[in-house]
Amino acid sequence: MSQKKYTIINTPVHNIDGIAKVTGRATYAFDVTLPGMLYGKILRSPHPHARIISIDTSKAEQFPGVRGVATGKDTLGIKQGIWRRYEELCDEQILPLEKVRYIGEPVAAVAAVTEEIAEKALDLIDVEYEVLPAVYEPLEAIKKEAPTIHEGVERNINVTRHIEWGDVDEAFEEADYIREDWFKCSGQHHMCMETRCAVSSFTPEGKLTVYTGTQSAYYHQGLLAGVLGLREGDVRVIAPYTGGGFGGKFELDAAQFCSAVLSMKLYKPVKIVFTREEDFIASKRRTPMFYYVRTGVKKDGTFCARESRMFSNGGAYTGMGATALYLTGFFHSFPYKWKGYRYDGYRVYTNTMPSTSMRGFGAPQGMFCSETQIDWICADLGLDPYEVRRKNGHTPGYEVPGQAFIGSCGLEECINEIEKWAKAKGKLPANRGIGISACGFMTGGIFNWFDTPYSFSSAVVTINVDGTVELYVGCQDIGQGSNTTMAIIAAETLGVKIEDIKVHSGDTDHCPADLGAWGSRQTLMTGNAVKMACEDAKKQLLEFAYAEMGINIVYDLDIKDRWVHIVARPERGMKYEDLVKKALRGKDGQRIMGRGYYTPHRKGMISPAYSYMMQAVDAEIDPETGKIKIHEVMTAHDCGQPINPLGLVGQLEGAASMALGYAYLEDMPFEDGKLMNPNLVDYKVIRSTEMPPSPSIEVDTYEQEGPYGAKEAGEGLTNPTAAALDNAVFHALGLQIKELPITPERIRKALAEKKAQEAQK
Amino acid sequence: MEKQVLRFKVNGDEYEIFIHPKTLLVEAIRDHLGLTGTKRGCDTVSCGACTVMVNGFSVKSCSVLAIQCQGMEITTVEGLEKNGKLSPVQKAFLDNGAFQCGFCTPGMLISSTTFINELNGKVPSDMEIREGIEGNVCRCTGYNSIVRAIDAVAQGKYKEE
Numbered sequence: 001m002s003q004k005k006y007t008i009i010n011t012p013v014h015n016i017d018g019i020a021k022v023t024g025r026a027t028y029a030f031d032v033t034l035p036g037m038l039y040g041k042i043l044r045s046p047h048p049h050a051r052i053i054s055i056d057t058s059k060a061e062q063f064p065g066v067r068g069v070a071t072g073k074d075t076l077g078i079k080q081g082i083w084r085r086y087e088e089l090c091d092e093q094i095l096p097l098e099k100v101r102y103i104g105e106p107v108a109a110v111a112a113v114t115e116e117i118a119e120k121a122l123d124l125i126d127v128e129y130e131v132l133p134a135v136y137e138p139l140e141a142i143k144k145e146a147p148t149i150h151e152g153v154e155r156n157i158n159v160t161r162h163i164e165w166g167d168v169d170e171a172f173e174e175a176d177y178i179r180e181d182w183f184k185c186s187g188q189h190h191m192c193m194e195t196r197c198a199v200s201s202f203t204p205e206g207k208l209t210v211y212t213g214t215q216s217a218y219y220h221q222g223l224l225a226g227v228l229g230l231r232e233g234d235v236r237v238i239a240p241y242t243g244g245g246f247g248g249k250f251e252l253d254a255a256q257f258c259s260a261v262l263s264m265k266l267y268k269p270v271k272i273v274f275t276r277e278e279d280f281i282a283s284k285r286r287t288p289m290f291y292y293v294r295t296g297v298k299k300d301g302t303f304c305a306r307e308s309r310m311f312s313n314g315g316a317y318t319g320m321g322a323t324a325l326y327l328t329g330f331f332h333s334f335p336y337k338w339k340g341y342r343y344d345g346y347r348v349y350t351n352t353m354p355s356t357s358m359r360g361f362g363a364p365q366g367m368f369c370s371e372t373q374i375d376w377i378c379a380d381l382g383l384d385p386y387e388v389r390r391k392n393g394h395t396p397g398y399e400v401p402g403q404a405f406i407g408s409c410g411l412e413e414c415i416n417e418i419e420k421w422a423k424a425k426g427k428l429p430a431n432r433g434i435g436i437s438a439c440g441f442m443t444g445g446i447f448n449w450f451d452t453p454y455s456f457s458s459a460v461v462t463i464n465v466d467g468t469v470e471l472y473v474g475c476q477d478i479g480q481g482s483n484t485t486m487a488i489i490a491a492e493t494l495g496v497k498i499e500d501i502k503v504h505s506g507d508t509d510h511c512p513a514d515l516g517a518w519g520s521r522q523t524l525m526t527g528n529a530v531k532m533a534c535e536d537a538k539k540q541l542l543e544f545a546y547a548e549m550g551i552n553i554v555y556d557l558d559i560k561d562r563w564v565h566i567v568a569r570p571e572r573g574m575k576y577e578d579l580v581k582k583a584l585r586g587k588d589g590q591r592i593m594g595r596g597y598y599t600p601h602r603k604g605m606i607s608p609a610y611s612y613m614m615q616a617v618d619a620e621i622d623p624e625t626g627k628i629k630i631h632e633v634m635t636a637h638d639c640g641q642p643i644n645p646l647g648l649v650g651q652l653e654g655a656a657s658m659a660l661g662y663a664y665l666e667d668m669p670f671e672d673g674k675l676m677n678p679n680l681v682d683y684k685v686i687r688s689t690e691m692p693p694s695p696s697i698e699v700d701t702y703e704q705e706g707p708y709g710a711k712e713a714g715e716g717l718t719n720p721t722a723a724a725l726d727n728a729v730f731h732a733l734g735l736q737i738k739e740l741p742i743t744p745e746r747i748r749k750a751l752a753e754k755k756a757q758e759a760q761k
Numbered sequence: 762m763e764k765q766v767l768r769f770k771v772n773g774d775e776y777e778i779f780i781h782p783k784t785l786l787v788e789a790i791r792d793h794l795g796l797t798g799t800k801r802g803c804d805t806v807s808c809g810a811c812t813v814m815v816n817g818f819s820v821k822s823c824s825v826l827a828i829q830c831q832g833m834e835i836t837t838v839e840g841l842e843k844n845g846k847l848s849p850v851q852k853a854f855l856d857n858g859a860f861q862c863g864f865c866t867p868g869m870l871i872s873s874t875t876f877i878n879e880l881n882g883k884v885p886s887d888m889e890i891r892e893g894i895e896g897n898v899c900r901c902t903g904y905n906s907i908v909r910a911i912d913a914v915a916q917g918k919y920k921e922e
Contacts, residue, residue, distance in 0.1 A: 014855050021863030022851040022870060024798020024838035031797035193802045193810060193864035193900050243800075243864030244900050276803040479862025479901050646858040650906055654861060657903030680807035680898065688891040688904040 007560055008492045009708050012646035016484045016503065017241070017477065026241045029197045032211045034269040037199065038067050040259050041118035042272065043108040043125050044282065045100035048351035048673030049134035049147065052098060052107065052127065060110055060124040065117035067268065069125065070261045071108045072097035080227045081318050082219065082251050085451040089159065091150060092317040092354075094227075094257040100129070101149055101316035102353050103673050104281035109258035111270045136673050138311040138348035139290060149316065149349040158314045159322045161345040163329045165401035171305035171340030175296025179377050183293065184739040185365035185722075187313070187668040188286035188661070190358055191685055194243020195279040200259035201269035208235045208260060213242040214506075215250040215476050216516020219450060221508045223252040228260055239506035245478035246658070247357035248284060250518055251319045280678035285668060287324050287347075287355035287362065288313040291332075291369040297377055301388040305340035308332055308369075314347040315354035321347050323447060324355070327606075328362030330403065331719070332370055335411055335440035335612055336392040351673050359658060360718035361519060363441060368740060371437040371723030376736055385727075386419045389438050394612070404604040408711070410638030411438065413699035414614035417636035422616055428732075432620040432631075435727025439615070441716025442607030443706065445519030446600040455597035457525040458512035459533040461490065463541070463592040465584060467562065467577040469496060471533075472504045474514025475526035480714060481647040482522045486530050488643055489707055493534035495559025496576065520712035523643065524608060525598045527707035532596030540592050544583040549574065608705040611712040612638040615720040619728040623751060626744030628664050630725070635696040635717060641709030642698060649696070651714030656694040657686045659721030664742045665690075769830050771796065772840030782828050786820070787811040789827035790837060798838040798867045802898065809897030812868035813837050819875040821868075821896070838867035841874065849919030850874045853910035861901030869897045873911050884915055 020026040057069040072095040081090035095106055108125050112118035133147040140146060141156040149156050172178065198212040208230060214220050217237040225232040242249065255272040262270040274283065290311045296304040310328060314321050329343035378385040390412055398406045415438060422434050448456075460472040471490050477483040487501040494500075505511055514526055542557045545564050549572075551557075556567040565573030583592055600608055618631040633656045642648045665684040669676045677683045702709035722740055729735050729742060735750040768777050771794060778793045790796050790813065801823060802810035811822040814836035841848045850873050853859070860866040876885075876893035885893070890911045891904070899907065913919065 012858075015858065015860075017863070018855045018860070019847075021860050021866050022838075022847065022854050023842055024796070024867050026863050027797060028800075028864065030800065031791075191900055193800070193808065193862060193898065195802070241863060244862040246900070276805070276808075479860075479864075481861065650858045650861060650902055653903035653905050654901045655903075658900070679805045680803045681805050685898055685900065686903070687898065688894045688908065689888065691891075691904045694903060694905060 006492055006708065008488050008498060010642055010645060013484060013488055013498060013644045015481055015647065016487050028194055028241045028243050029199060029211045029213050030194055030243065030273060032199045032240065034199060034201055037269040037271055038111040038113060038266065039115040039118050040109050040111045040262055040270045040272040041115065041122055042106045042254055042258055043122045045103060045105040045107055047100060047129055047131050048103050049132040049149065050100050050129035051132060052096065052100065053130055054128045055108060056126040057108060060121040063117070063121045063124055065114065066110060066112045066121045068111045068262055068266045069108060070258065070265060071095060074261055074265060076227065076229050078227045080223060080252060082223065082320060083318060083322050083449040084226065085449050089318045089322055094252065094254050102351055104353060105316065106254045106258060109262055111262040111266060134351035134673055136350050136352050136670060138313045138350060141348045141350045142311065142346065149351060153349065156349040157346055158318055158349050159325055159347045161325045161329055163343040164341065165403065166338065166340035168305050168307055168340035168342045172296045174298065175304040176299040177377070177381055178294060178296045179373060179380065180294045181373050181738060183291040183369040185289040185291065185368055186740045187288040187355065188358060188666050189280060189668060189683065190246040190248035192244030192246060192248060195274040195276060196253045196255040196283050197273045198256040198259045199269055199271040200263040202260070202263040202267060204267060206234060208264070209238065210235070210256060210260060211238045211240060212256050213249055214239045215245040215478055215518055217476060217506055217508050218474055218513040219250050219516055220252065220256060222450065224256065224260055227252065227257065228264065236509045239476060242476065242478040245517060246359045247361065247518065250516055251284070251356060253283060276680060277678045280683065281675050282353060284319060284354050284356040286358035287321055289328065289365040291365070293369050293373055295373055295377065299381065301381065301383040301391055303336055303338055303392040306333065306338055307342045310343070310345045312345065312347045313352065313355060314349050315352045316349065317354040319354050320357040321355050323449065324357055324362035328366040330606060331363035332366030334367065335394045335438055337394065337398060352670055353675065357518065359655070359715050363719045364659065364662060364722060367437065367439050367719045368722040368726070371720065372726045375727045375730060385436060386415055390415050393438065394440065404606050404610070407609055407705055408640055408701040408703040409610070409612055410699040410701040411440065411612040414612055414636035414638055417697055417699065418614040418616050418634065421634050425618070431623055431732050433728040433732030434616050434618050435724045435729070435731060436614065436616045437720035437723035437727065439716060439720040440610050440612045441712055441719060442520060443609040443611060443712035444521030444524045444607050446603050446607060450515070452513065452515065454513040455599040457514045457529040457598040459526065459529040459596045460512055461533045461537050461594040463537060463580055465581060467496065467500060467580045469494060469501045470504060471501055471530065472511050473526055473530060474511045475505060475522040476517040477505060478517050480517065480651060481644065482517065482526070484647060485523055485643050486526060489527050489530045490534050492708065493531050494538055496562055520715040523710050523712070524706045527710060528598045529596040531707045533594040536596060537592050537594030541579055541583055544586050545574065545579055548579065548582055609703045609711050611716045613717060613720065615724045617721065617724040617728045619725055619732065621729060621732050621747060623733065626747035628742065630660065630692040632692050633660065633694040633721065636699060637696050637717070638699045638701050639713035640701050640703035640706050640711035643708070643710050648713050652696045652717050653694050655714050655717035656721060657691055659718045661686045662741065663722035663725040667741050765828055767828055767831060769833050769835060771835045772837060780827055782826065784827045785823055786813070786825045786827045786830055787822035790822060796837050796839055800864055800867055802864065809872060810865050810868045812871045812897060814871055814875055817878065819872050838870055841870060846922040848874065849914045849921060850877060852919050853913045857906045857910040857913065859902060859907040859910040865897060865899045869894060869899060869907060872897050876911065877914055880915060
């Protein structure tokens with residue numbers, strides 16, 4: 001329940017970067033040109049697994065217009081990774097010295113006066129390889145006889161994760177019915193509209209400036225400093241507008257690293273932009289996963305136990321994959337109460353492009369397997385899928401044993417809303433079905449694998465003489481609207497107008513460190529830091545107001561809409577801008593400055609708060625062709641107190657489109673380690689004509705942990721859609737498809753198998 | 762091949778540039794004129810981020826040579842606003858939150874504006890609007906907010922200032 005009446009929060013607010021974005025004024029790293037800038041290109045491995053015998057760059061270096069070439073020998077040879085607390089998980093040398101482990105891995109980089117010359121010079125680099133046997137699938141790579149991808153890593157097992165609570169075996173004993181299934185979840189490309197891109201400039205003072213699209217300027221500052229042997233403070237990362245992220249832009253990438261290495265060698269700015277093909281083959285992807293799921297339930301639908309094993313295709317390096325391995329296993333249990341739960345995850349190295357985080361962070365895969373199997377169990381036992389979800393779903397105050405404490409939870413209301421919506425549709429025509437899926441997600445991962453000594457989020461606010469406000473934050477706006485969210489929280493807290501707030505973000509020289517845009521963390525963590533900073537500044541202002549207004553100290557003072565007033569008698573007060581001027585004089589000219597931070601403590605293993613939702617997909621399948629037409633995607637959603645309804649709707653619709661793509665269109669087929677569709681002709685993303693209406697309703701909750709009661713929105717809704725569509729196919733045609741994406745071929749194959757089975761009977 | 766002179770009008774201004782004949786229109790606009798509002802998102806004429814108006818028609822500027830635009834009139838995203846006043850489509854995009862990262866937005870705005878212009882006052886169906894922007898990929902919004910924005914303009918809810 002909303003506990004307060006707000007002035008700005010929960011009213012639709014224009015994105016504060018909107019004018020820049022609709023007029024072409026917004027500049028991205030892709031648009032940056034510096035004086036004397038060179039253009040870089042990257043030579044990539046044609047082999048999935050090979051030893052580098054030698055690299056001869058002499059011909060390329062002599063090519064007219066070429067200014068320099070870099071190989072692994074020009075680097076410190078440091079193995080890097082974003083899990084920098086754990087040395088064994090820092091396993092990637094961008095520009096490797098000894099071996100290449102996937103097709104597309106960088107082996108050399110050229111800087112030249114034009115991009116065209118740099119590209120031509122790549123052909124003049126001679127690399128001698130000793131080709132090694134390669135392995136592409138985790139269930140092959142884990143075998144004893146499989147080739148070793150990283151020395152000393154047995155059976156290519158990169159990381160393992162075990163999650164368990166309750167007495168699982170005993171809980172299975174109590175079950176009346178046990179079902180087992182194997183699932184295969186595909187990869188997915190982030191397909192950011194702005195490909196990987198960086199402009200690096202190293203100057204004789206020993207300072208490096210890097211303009212790049214990023215989800216965390218601070219991570220990139222730290223990663224670059226570590227791998228280049230510079231002090232963190234000597235590396236400045238400037239993130240201008242970023243053309244999409246979706247989980248793919250917070251590891252160090254080759255555009256950033258190679259441009260920095262070349263710039264340090266040449267003392268010139270160097271720009272590297274990935275082509276769309278390079279972006280597809282060498283910028284990582286959503287982690288493909290094989291899931292074995294065994295679930296035990298009572299006759300009445302009460303969940304007893306679940307035991308799952310998961311093997312993920314980690315590709316060549318660790319990156320963010322270790323986190324996805326944990327989160328997929330945790331959210332595979334979501335949003336239900338299990339008496340016993342056991343998950344064993346194995347992340348396996350293969351000779352394919354590395355896998356990493358992507359919107360949902362492992363949860364879409366885990367929930368696809370869970371939510372489809374639940375519907376099949378309901379059908380096996382003749383149970384109502386809404387009732388079963390209600391019966392077993394999380395409730396406010398529930399504790400996931402040893403893992404998480406659930407504060408606010410609107411799951412039941414979400415289920416009720418979707419049930420009402422679906423039943424109002426009445427009986428559907430043949431070959432058409434409604435599938436449902438419940439889900440939940442974290443509001444800010446509390447993980448610190450980066451081992452930052454800074455707080456997770458910080459904010460600094462200073463107030464100018466005219467009352468305008470400078471807000472400095474390290475959170476990263478990648479299009480999701482975090483700058484606007486922070487401006488709203490600041491304006492609400494200080495009692496000023498949104499146009500009074502100037503948000504400064506995306507520059508490590510001027511903004512406080514913040515872990516950035518991942519794990520749905522910024523609204524809660526940076527939002528709390530901003531609220532704290534503004535409360536700090538406001539308290540200082542109000543001290544002067546008490547003195548100036550000469551009122552009883554037990555009276556409450558507040559500021560709203562730039563009016564400083566007594567709460568009980570709002571007409572008695574003074575103008576905010578007059579108070580600011582007086583406060584400046586009263587402080588000997590020192591500006592009012594507020595500071596805030598957020599570091600999670602005692603928030604469980606995962607997150608301080610959890611969003612909940614239920615989604616339904618109404619789909620029609622042509623049984624001849626297997627083609628799917630999606631009529632509508634409906635969502636009931638609990639994100640606590642919405643901050644900006646306009647931004648919220650955008651996030652939910654965007655999540656629905658990306659998740660639908662994952663469910664039935666987007667796929668990354670490999671042949672002998674080579675990606676077969678590295679372009680936008682063959683890689684199918686949802687287009688305007690395929691996107692169905694995707695309405696949503698918010699249920700009313702208030703989250704104590706979030707600023708003004710807010711929780712996650714926009715990432716979690718990537719989780720339910722694949723399952724909801726698969727369940728729609730199940731209810732329309734009786735097919736149990738256990739492999740993503742749900743393509744026409746798979747539907748036709750499943751239909752043929754079903755017919756053959758029926759004929760046998 | 763010798764470089765050649767290209768004379769054309771971009772956003773109402775006359776330009777004369779000396780270019781290699783194989784220079785693409787998007788390269789001329791971004792690299793020669795410095796109008797970086799227009800983006801590039803692919804190498805296969807698939808994404809529409811580079812869409813500009815050539816003599817009133819939507820054109821993916823990575824698919825034509827600049828020299829083919831001799832004497833023609835080009836409008837890029839920078840040419841949509843007039844004297845600091847946003848065009849109806851720009852205003853509708855703001856009101857409907859029809860962009861997020863903003864990288865597809867310049868091309869999307871041009872396709873939307875051309876679509877509206879070609880309607881000549883006719884009110885389009887939902888699917889007609891969707892077909893009008895089918896050549897433009899947006900990875901963030903899921904398109905529905907863009908469709909609402911175009912619909913609002915087509916319904917006459919925004920007036921040219």
